[in-house]
Amino acid sequence: MNWLMEFLDTLQATVVDVLPIAAILLGFQLFVLRKNIRNLKQVLIGFGLVLLGLAFFLEGLEQALFPLGKLMAEQLTAPEFLGISEATAERESDWSHYLWVYLFAFAIGLSTTIAEPSLIAVAIKANQVSGGAVGTWGLRIAVALGVAIGISLGAYRIVSGTPLHYYIITGYIIVLIQTVFCPKSIIALAYDSGGVTTSTVTVPLVAALGLGLSSTIPGRNPMLDGFGLIAFASLFPIMSVMGYAQISEWLAKRAKKTRVRD
Amino acid sequence: MDSIRDLAPIIVVIACFQLLVFRQPIPDLGGLLFGTLQVVIGLTLFIQGLKIGLFPIGESMAHDFASKGSILWLILFAFALGFGTTIAEPALIAISDEAARVAAAGGMIQQAPEKMKAYADGLRLTVAISVGLAIVIGVIRIIKGWPVQYLIMGGYAGVVIMTGFAPPEIIGIAYDSGGVTTSTITVPLVTALGVGLASSIRGRNPMTDGFGLIAFASLTPMIFVMAYGMLL
Numbered sequence: 047m048n049w050l051m052e053f054l055d056t057l058q059a060t061v062v063d064v065l066p067i068a069a070i071l072l073g074f075q076l077f078v079l080r081k082n083i084r085n086l087k088q089v090l091i092g093f094g095l096v097l098l099g100l101a102f103f104l105e106g107l108e109q110a111l112f113p114l115g116k117l118m119a120e121q122l123t124a125p126e127f128l129g130i131s132e133a134t135a136e137r138e139s140d141w142s143h144y145l146w147v148y149l150f151a152f153a154i155g156l157s158t159t160i161a162e163p164s165l166i167a168v169a170i171k172a173n174q175v176s177g178g179a180v181g182t183w184g185l186r187i188a189v190a191l192g193v194a195i196g197i198s199l200g201a202y203r204i205v206s207g208t209p210l211h212y213y214i215i216t217g218y219i220i221v222l223i224q225t226v227f228c229p230k231s232i233i234a235l236a237y238d239s240g241g242v243t244t245s246t247v248t249v250p251l252v253a254a255l256g257l258g259l260s261s262t263i264p265g266r267n268p269m270l271d272g273f274g275l276i277a278f279a280s281l282f283p284i285m286s287v288m289g290y291a292q293i294s295e296w297l298a299k300r301a302k303k304t305r306v307r308d
Numbered sequence: 309m310d311s312i313r314d315l316a317p318i319i320v321v322i323a324c325f326q327l328l329v330f331r332q333p334i335p336d337l338g339g340l341l342f343g344t345l346q347v348v349i350g351l352t353l354f355i356q357g358l359k360i361g362l363f364p365i366g367e368s369m370a371h372d373f374a375s376k377g378s379i380l381w382l383i384l385f386a387f388a389l390g391f392g393t394t395i396a397e398p399a400l401i402a403i404s405d406e407a408a409r410v411a412a413a414g415g416m417i418q419q420a421p422e423k424m425k426a427y428a429d430g431l432r433l434t435v436a437i438s439v440g441l442a443i444v445i446g447v448i449r450i451i452k453g454w455p456v457q458y459l460i461m462g463g464y465a466g467v468v469i470m471t472g473f474a475p476p477e478i479i480g481i482a483y484d485s486g487g488v489t490t491s492t493i494t495v496p497l498v499t500a501l502g503v504g505l506a507s508s509i510r511g512r513n514p515m516t517d518g519f520g521l522i523a524f525a526s527l528t529p530m531i532f533v534m535a536y537g538m539l540l
Contacts, residue, residue: 059398064493066392071365071497074385079372085364092361095353100492102350110343111318114335118325146329153325157317161347163354164495166314168522170355171363171499175514210480211471218464225457231515234456237523238499241490247318249399249488273480276487280526 057101116254123258148198155197158247159190192286193279200278204259210274217281224288232291240280311351366500374508386447391440399488404431407481414477438532442524456520463527470534478537486526
């Protein structure tokens with residue numbers, strides 16, 4: 047009974063989120079395009095499924111995965127676990143001390159991105175549009191690796207206390223160089239994959255990690271240093287997707303060369 | 309069931325850390341399994357709904373707008389879609405409240421609830437307008453066939469320049485706001501719109517021209533939020 051109430055609450059919240067979007071779509075369809083929606087019944091069923099699916103998805107995350115994941119982020123960043131006390135404050139520069147934090151950041155970035163619904167949506171579309179050239183799993187794994195590396199580096203930034211914009215600007219320069227050399231057809235998709243990685247699943251867990259780290263480590267201000275992990279998670283997938291395209295192109299070329307030689 | 313495969317990595321990571329690093333049993337195993345089951349069901353339904361509902365409507369509207377030939381209406385639609393999906397986004401509401409607390413603590417605004425609420429609402433409005441503009445720019449780009457990288461590079465240059473002038477308290481929030489604007493329902497719709505447009509306009513390739521709308525939507529909020537921090 048309790049579960050049903052909570053589920054209905056989540057469903058209601060999802061419906062409220064979707065209402066403005068549905069109103070915009072309907073308004074333009076009826077008053078501007080003045081056309082009937084093709085397969086209206088199917089589209090409505092689809093919207094219904096999306097709503098119901100999101101409600102189940104969020105409710106399940108909220109009940110099971112988020113509490114445990116957040117608890118872990120707190121435990122990992124607790125002063126006792128990291129061995130930080132007044133006396134050992136000067137040991138903060140020793141990066142290996144935080145090895146478990148970085149490993150956790152990597153693992154949680156990788157695994158939550160694989161389950162991110164908006165990334166699945168973009169991967170399905172990219173696979174369709176490219177006629178199968180961009181594999182759904184290939185793209186998702188490339189993006190997930192990018193997020194994992196990004197969040198680990200972001201955690202290192204909080205530990206070391208270096209300014210955020212140095213990393214982001216360096217990242218931009220790398221993206222710029224990669225753009226020149228990578229296959230033209232992948233560029234737009236790679237830029238897009240930066241934006242889709244960070245939504246429902248990743249943000250709450252990553253935010254808990256950032257907040258925990260910046261409030262435990264001496265000299266960090268959670269207000270100033272707790273932010274920025276999401277920016278890392280949106281920048282690095284751009285690099286990893288372009289890298290993935292470059293590697294697949296290179297492999298394809300090499301395979302062609304060996305075939306010609308045979 | 310593909311969704312089980314999608315979820316498996318999270319389960320493995322959490323189980324490994326709990327059992328091997330913390331050496332503690334998993335609390336409330338039944339609850340965890342029940343929650344996971346819901347997540348699996350939810351993801352399966354969502355993807356099914358995406359394929360029969362969100363993708364087709366996004367693409368059919370894009371085709372209709374292209375055949376109607378009115379760029380003005382298309383631009384209005386693009387702005388409404390970007391603005392409307394962002395203004396109510398829960399992640400944005402959370403981050404703008406957080407930003408108001410940071411600003412109050414940093415002495416940029418008075419530490420009074422109504423001042424903080426006004427600051428947070430202003431920030432939300434700023435981000436929503438910037439996402440609306442982003443989708444408009446992205447749609448114009450698809451129509452004109454401009455290469456995506458020049459616009460993005462211009463945007464990056466804008467971010468870098470603004471970083472030099474914006475107050476340090478706002479920079480982290482600004483960078484993060486780029487990531488939170490694109491929700492689970494917006495992404496499939498906007499992607500379908502872009503791909504649909506690019507495939508209905510002659511001379512455009514859905515792969516090179518159809519994507520990129522989300523990239524703009526994550527870039528403009530950074531610039532606008534830093535501008536907001538500078539002006540207030």
